[in-house]
Amino acid sequence: MKHVIVGAGPAGVTAAETLRKADPDGEVTLVGGEADPPYGRMAIPYFLIGNIADSGTFLRKSDDPYDGQGIRYVQGIAEDLAADDGKLTLADGQQLDFDKLLISTGSHPIKPPIDGLDLPAVHHCWTLQDARDICGLIGEGKDVVLMGAGFIGCIIMEALALSGSNLTVIEAQDRMVPRMMNKTAGDMIANWCRSKGVNVMTSAKVTGVAEDGGKLSITVDNGETLPADLLVVATGVRSNMDFASGSGIDMDIGIKVDDHLQSSINSIYAAGDVAQGPDFSTGGWDVHAVQPTSVDHGRIAALNMAGHDVTYQGSLNMNVLDTVGLISCSFGLWQGVEGGDSSEKVDTANSRYTLLNFDGDLLVGAVTLGRTDHIGVLRGLIQSRIRLRGWKDKLMEDPNLFVEAYVDLTRT
Numbered sequence: 001m002k003h004v005i006v007g008a009g010p011a012g013v014t015a016a017e018t019l020r021k022a023d024p025d026g027e028v029t030l031v032g033g034e035a036d037p038p039y040g041r042m043a044i045p046y047f048l049i050g051n052i053a054d055s056g057t058f059l060r061k062s063d064d065p066y067d068g069q070g071i072r073y074v075q076g077i078a079e080d081l082a083a084d085d086g087k088l089t090l091a092d093g094q095q096l097d098f099d100k101l102l103i104s105t106g107s108h109p110i111k112p113p114i115d116g117l118d119l120p121a122v123h124h125c126w127t128l129q130d131a132r133d134i135c136g137l138i139g140e141g142k143d144v145v146l147m148g149a150g151f152i153g154c155i156i157m158e159a160l161a162l163s164g165s166n167l168t169v170i171e172a173q174d175r176m177v178p179r180m181m182n183k184t185a186g187d188m189i190a191n192w193c194r195s196k197g198v199n200v201m202t203s204a205k206v207t208g209v210a211e212d213g214g215k216l217s218i219t220v221d222n223g224e225t226l227p228a229d230l231l232v233v234a235t236g237v238r239s240n241m242d243f244a245s246g247s248g249i250d251m252d253i254g255i256k257v258d259d260h261l262q263s264s265i266n267s268i269y270a271a272g273d274v275a276q277g278p279d280f281s282t283g284g285w286d287v288h289a290v291q292p293t294s295v296d297h298g299r300i301a302a303l304n305m306a307g308h309d310v311t312y313q314g315s316l317n318m319n320v321l322d323t324v325g326l327i328s329c330s331f332g333l334w335q336g337v338e339g340g341d342s343s344e345k346v347d348t349a350n351s352r353y354t355l356l357n358f359d360g361d362l363l364v365g366a367v368t369l370g371r372t373d374h375i376g377v378l379r380g381l382i383q384s385r386i387r388l389r390g391w392k393d394k395l396m397e398d399p400n401l402f403v404e405a406y407v408d409l410t411r412t
Helices: 010-022 041-048 128-135 151-162 183-195 291-305 375-383 391-397 399-409
Strands: 002-006 027-032 071-075 078-082 087-090 095-097 100-103 107-109 143-147 166-170 199-201 206-212 215-220 225-228 230-233 237-239 268-270 275-278 318-323 326-332 341-347 352-359 362-369
Touching: 002 010, 002 095, 010 027, 010 071, 010 291, 041 128, 041 151, 100 291, 143 151, 143 215, 143 225, 151 166, 151 183, 151 230, 151 318, 183 199, 183 318, 183 326, 183 352, 183 362, 215 230, 268 291, 275 291, 326 375, 341 391, 341 399, 352 391, 352 399, 362 375, 375 399, 391 399
Parallel strands: 002 027, 002 100, 027 071, 100 268, 143 166, 143 230, 166 199
Antiparallel strands: 078 087, 087 095, 107 237, 206 215, 215 225, 318 326, 326 362, 341 352, 352 362
């Protein structure tokens, strides 16, 4: 059996290693699209602030992590997929034959249609090479503008702030991290960032970028013009699947897969940021571009490629973010459900917040700020679909009692 995995992020590496064990006699080829060895994007902020060298981002640290396991590693970018013929063509013309293919090509940053975003001092912070380029443009006294205060932007915000740069964050929505925080929590994060010396603008959009006297000149629709040595664009990502557009695979915002991570073509699977897979909370399909989901996808897809029958229960929409020292989390249906109840506790003085969302006596979503001792508890209460019984009323009065509820409800 010839297994080809295209995309060497956490999903692809996990899948390759799982396949190597699950199908010891099969051929396993892992294709990575960047010049660097497979690495984790979540480690890039630590590289930016100098806590690790670039090698510290690598997913596997040994001298021979892939060949040593009998995994063939190929550097190349997927260009065309002939699903019926079982052939993947790379940009350099190389063709790879497969019996089973896993697409784990991740995603790429979106560049908004704004004049000036092709200037040399404008960068995304998505790849390790992006981070290397940015390192030379940040530091004491540098003026840095971050466009986008979503999940991606907030991941790198702390590194930019800790560099000593004068940091301004511009977010088009009315709050920070709008896809994982409600208005109360988003505003609390913004105020926290301001207290740490970060200039935060919400409900503001960059309208143009130009060069002026050796620096960037960034115009904003609120009337301000900002000088900058660096503009970092973090305005969302899109799945890398164009190479498969003529293959007949069912695609939407990602490659649609079933509860075995199998696409509409039996020999082809998808995992990670490119996979539009089962959503635990809604019962529908969505792309959950977070590393835990990618790792789960990679493992389960590989087992099914090797002939096992492993069902995926669906990914839980879960985000954990450290924004200049303030931990924020959102879980499941954090916006609530129609007809459902919610309970919140706001402690503005200590930057602490808890929001719980219920569907009957089930906890289905949550948002928290300022605490780190609870992630497994909230995830467990939601994913176990445990009936809260009398604890529902107690949590409506004080949502911070969820740990006590979990301990009591799971006591054997």
